[in-house]
Amino acid sequence: MTPGADTTPHAFEAETPRLAKKKFLHDAAEHVRDTGHRAFVRKALGGYYTSRDAQKARFRDWEQARDAASLAKWSAVNRLDELLPTFVANFEANGGRVHWARTADEARTIILELLRDAKAKAVIKSKCMTSEEIHLNAALEQDGYGVVESDLGEFIQQLRGEPPYHFVFPCMHVRREEISDLFGKHLGTPPTDSPEELTMIARRHMRRLYVDADVGITGANFLVAETGQISITENEGNARLTAALPRVHIAISGIEKVVEHLDDLAVLLPMLATAGAGQPMTCYNTLYAGPRRPGECDGPEEMHLVLLDNSRTAILADPEQRDSLHCIRCGACLNVCPIFKNVGGFTYGTTYQGPIGSVITPHLRGLADWNHLSGASSLCGACTDACPVRIDIHHHLLHNRRNAAATSPSRLERLGHRMFVMVASRPWLFAAGGAMFRKSLWLLKKLRPPLLRDWLATRDLPAAPARSFRSQWRARS
């Protein structure tokens, strides 16, 4: 476990880290068997490729635009020492207040104190993965605060008592009939199978809550150093309402979200929307610079920003994988990942699912317990191709495997490699071993030794050829 990392258990995370791998293998197997669910998730993601490609085609050079986007993030992350204080100074000059949190625990404490100071009765939240990372809702509820997730997908997940399935599409695994039942049970609404009507139910339910809430909590997608603004990207308008109507606005952000120039957003915003959901722009991209100004009609009286480390500096300290902090959480790498589509979002047991989650979770929560995620990849590279900021995702999975092998090597694997080297470097031994292997393959199939049992559970051994490759080759030439 990385020092300072969060250890709070979460309903959908393994109780003890040791179990994380076991849980992953078990859930993955279950999920793979559930062909109905897999087909449903595939269908939900089916339209993504078409709309993304249509938007990509509007770029005059998508690949070079990716260069620009990755450089904007690269140059900001590599100058975080300079840009983070600049951002904070400008944000405070705009009238906002900054709170620094080393750990998830500190962040929760800060937010609870802010709620106490605000004498909050009702809290409304818009989608914020950082708050999932610090398990904020559980802490708020424990302290007696009613908190409502306003993003439709997050609201559905909150009612279901589940974390998000996908960090951009939180309830993409849920069928409309289930949502209808859920709303019937919690909101007393009549059943319907129309997504439109279901959306309107949530809309009607939420409107009073925005008006009545005294504190609004949001995330942040970018922190603009030059101007001290925070940028929030959303489609529904719930974040805008959350930051407009309550008296106090609290935003939570990882320290890595800094960009240097406001103009960087002219590149990053359309790329985020195109890569993540096949849109030219997400419906609302909003920049906030502190609370309401004199002369403005409305807006909160106070604006707070919680800046969270929670092991991000550990990733920063690894130059090889530092670029994983460039992530703009578009979700493209999940949408294209064959593993995600087959094992599903919950199997990961992490806040951030999919390829990027598999890269960063071992840094956030310890390589020893989370290295199995490095194996949750076919190394096809679809994620790396899809990433708008050119994070070398699939190579980082290999780097994590290498690092795990270097820090806690498996004795068995080492023994195996040593034996292979011994055999493969002696042609006579290789030939003799091969002959023996061909003869005894049927026996392996029959005996299923414990070492191979997992492997054989989903695979068939081929029939042994009568002659070795080398002798076949000789016969041919």
Add this chain to the structure above:
Amino acid sequence: MTAGGDTTARDTILARVREALRVPAPLPHMKSHAAVAAAPAGPDSLTILPVEVARPWLPDGGETAEERLAILTENLGKLRAEVQRAADLTAAAAQVAALVRERGWKRVAWHTHPAVEPVAATLGCDSYRLDSTSFDKDALEACDAGITACDAAIAQTGSILVSSASCGGRALSILPHVHIVIVTLDQIVATLGDALDAIRTKHAGRMPSMLSFITGPSRTGDIERILVLGAHGPKELFVILVG
């Protein structure tokens, strides 16, 4: 928050950041190094201004006013916004009044602005004028529609830029069920970068407390990834192009 605790956390985090950055990271793998080569202080500089370099790679926003208008209109249509043309503000006022009649709206909110006042004057229904002293959440929530001005309209993406300083605050363009925005043709710019330039010039460095790029009516795809308009924000967006 105790000031002491805050400072310690800040100092620790900043110290960790400085320590972490002592070893430089390699540049990302790129298709070309055009963006690096064009860095203002040369390729070795960490200060890179991608937007200027990236302009020719991003979606086109049009070179001439006609092109920009055509691209904007096409993009807004694809986003399912309603686009209307009006010769002047008097014509725009008549169009909005017709809309009020047709829909049977009872109350419409608006804000003090030279482009909005003439439209609000002839609504033919009850109206609610917002300014810095009259804001009332409940009153606004009960309105059928909100009329605002804008700061820019961006052809490249079909976005409308509004700000809390010049478009009636934060809630007027998001809380009512319908948003009507008055755009004069001279507000149309090609790209997001141009819109940011315009806002910087207008506010001379001190940004309004909110700037929002609105790209079509509010939407969600959260249920089975099926598009539904009007999740929490306006279900309909009327863009009235005046001039």
